[in-house]
Amino acid sequence: MAELLAALIRANLAGSLAVLLVLAARPLARGRLAPQTLYGLWVVPPLSMLGALLPPLTAAPKDQRSFLADLPGLLESSGLVPTLTFVWLAGVVVMAAVFTLMQVRFLMAAKAGRAGPAVVGVLLPRIIMPADENRYGAEERRLVRAHEQAHLARGDHRAVALAAVLQCLAWFNPLATLAVRRMRLDQELACDATVLAKYPRQRRAYAEALLKTQLSPAAPPLGCAWPPNAPHPLEVRVTQVAAAQRPPVAGSALVAGLGLTALLAAWLAQPAAPPHDRPQWSNQRPILVLVNLAP
Template sequence: GLAGLIALAERAFRARARAGLEGPAVMGVFCPRLVIPHDFAKRFDAAERELVLAHERAHMRRGDPRGNLIITACQVLGWLNPFVHLGAAIARLDQEIACDADVVALTPKARKRYAETLMKAHACTAASPLACAFGRHPLVARVRVLAGPGPVAAEGLTVTIAALTAVTILAVWTLTPRGLDVPPFRVPGGEARVFVDGVTPPPLSRHVEALAQ
């Protein structure tokens, strides 16, 4: 069912992209290509367009569309595990932050303009499970990274990692079996009786129990 929903979402995204209603984004797993909306030149000025294209080229260079395919496959296979979907969201956000860092490293003086471009493009692109959209992922987190990590952000990240680690350890400990149920000792044919000189000895299992004691 989840695979079907993802396929329908990707199909709708591609249909809107062909109509010029999606983007900026990179789509295509094996042959990535850039998707831009029909009003790309009107929505962004020349400097902003160059920043957007640099961001999308970073996605292509890093092979993020193939990474998204792997992430989506993990979500389908582990559809019942909430940590799989949480990890997928964090991985996609990490992709965007890494590409943001590449753009800022190339044009360090354009940090403010780049943040403004993110704000302008935010929520203009529909969700796609495989595409790398410029303005789709959490805006506040990305702008905070562009602004530079502060002590509060560093402490919050440490607390978050510690909390996730504790939850993971608790989940593993809960699912770990506490012991094995050993089946009772039994000798095949132990209840058979042997007749010697007309005397019926006690069942063989009693002798085994006596030896065990």
Template sequence: MASELAPLLLRVTLCTGAAIVLLLLLRQPLRRWCGASSAYLAWLIVPMVAIAALLPGRSAPQVLTLQLPHPVQALAAQATPAASPAAADVLLAVWAAGALAWAWWCVHAHRAFLRRAGRLAPHGAVYVSAAGAGPASVGLLRPKIVVPHDFAQRYTPDEQALVIAHEQTHIKRRDAIANLVAACFQCAFWFNPLVHLGVRRMRQDQELACDAAVMARHPQQRGVYAEALLKCHTRVGGAGLHCHWQSPHPTKERIMNLQHALPGSLRRVLGRCAVVLLAAGAFGATLGVRAEPAASAPMYSVALSLDGGVQEPESIRLHFNAMERDESDTASPLHILARSGESFSVASDGWRIDMTLRQGDAADQVWLAGKLYKDKTLVSTPTLLTRLGEQATVRVGDGDALFSLAMKVTTKP
């Protein structure tokens, strides 16, 4: 629902923003003490935090079985869906428009590079472009190394080998997939400048990690490698999904980084361990923060009343994620406590009605969003907006087979 988009976007934006700020502060110390690969690996924390922010709140489901009248066999949900608030609809439209615009920009930047490359002619382990595009590794499923038409004239044989080794490292590490994930983040969070800054710094760490990997195999070629970096004059207009030799990265920083001694094996292992611990801590902290709104959400007391036709009693199961069953009201055998955002279900003979409580726009209103299933198949999605203390009913069937589930929601201190 559109009304659920705003809190979801806000939660994920705040969590990923905090993770990006943390990595912006730690990337240089990580690179200095543990190597560029550890700094690049640490960016995996951002999607992990996003996943943790999207997970539902933690609550242990409880099951209560009661003897109640048998429900009807025919179902027809008779609840008028309430329209989403206009502000939520506008927010959804603006977000979707921004996401589509940014997706178009990413596709345009990638296609622009392919147009600049022109026709690709295979030449050994590389593909020579008809124009000056490259060097770069291009493609997700079948990646290839693209070099400019003057590659052999511009670079010496040693420099050519180092450039190709750099792009082969990109392909081996599947960096294009990482770039695709980063582009998806930019599309989803186009309104957050921290995401765009974080993607840019991630791409920089990606290049530094590849530089370090090549230098680990060719430690005596630092000068040659620096000369190769200075010989690329192609202006990169947009990063796209490909991994460009002359990426949007300060060339001076890459050359200065070549002068630093590579960390030893112990420091690299310790760096990876530190990243794993940092990722686990960020994931756990996000889950903890995710659980806090549920704990502070309003508590409601829900009285359920089932009215069925003349049938033999059957076992009806009531599932709920409430803190406890409300024992203060003895008039109804179905009376539970539930927080905003929690759900409960009434099920019998293959039928199941899932209901979720959410606080309404006004203080005295509550949303009841339902899903009606038959043998795990979704039949209907009734949505009701009711006032506290008033009865909301979902009716099923007609005549002697009439069955209704009435719900009266009140606040619980």
């Protein structure tokens, strides 16, 4: 279990650094990059975590090993491995239970017609509309559904599910919670941009649909909806709708390049592992074995 805890610490350190970089880049990139590209930057933290979990490339002698390389041994010698493992697993269970309760409450609100528009589910995702969806005009309903279909087409429901899993595993890391909130906000803005790119002449109708949309009491952990604890959509989304849309030029290539760079950087930054104990054949004297085959 010491190796598992050490891997958890390495992954959180790499992921936290990547989250801080993305958070610092967001205000600088907004307005310069398309919202879809800005949302794609959130692929960097999980890829950084993955890179930190890959086996190191090199081995180092004991007198040149770093703190992270010695971390499993330090954890073992501290005698805290059972306690830390229990606390971590307990936190994972509690966080998963909280998410389950939030999901059930959202589904109950959706069944009563008090939630939506939203996408809910992972394996069998579906679009949820509020009971009073007639408050939207025909064109507005089409645009609202186009927004939710953009979530499904891009696989945002799977990205949210992965974020929920990582949030459970890193429940002790406040940057994980902050990153998920900001990621979901950028996700909604990216869908707005996708809809407006598809219906460029419906900018006014889409803004009016946003004005008529009421926030759900809570966003489903396994689903796509505007985060209730984020800035009000009238302050963010309508401003974006009114602004000129920047085409996502080379956005996918930029995101792919940044993600690959983050993975490789986290992998190469891993501390060198101790060399495997193996016999030094060069220092061994040859042994001559004589076998008598005579009868």
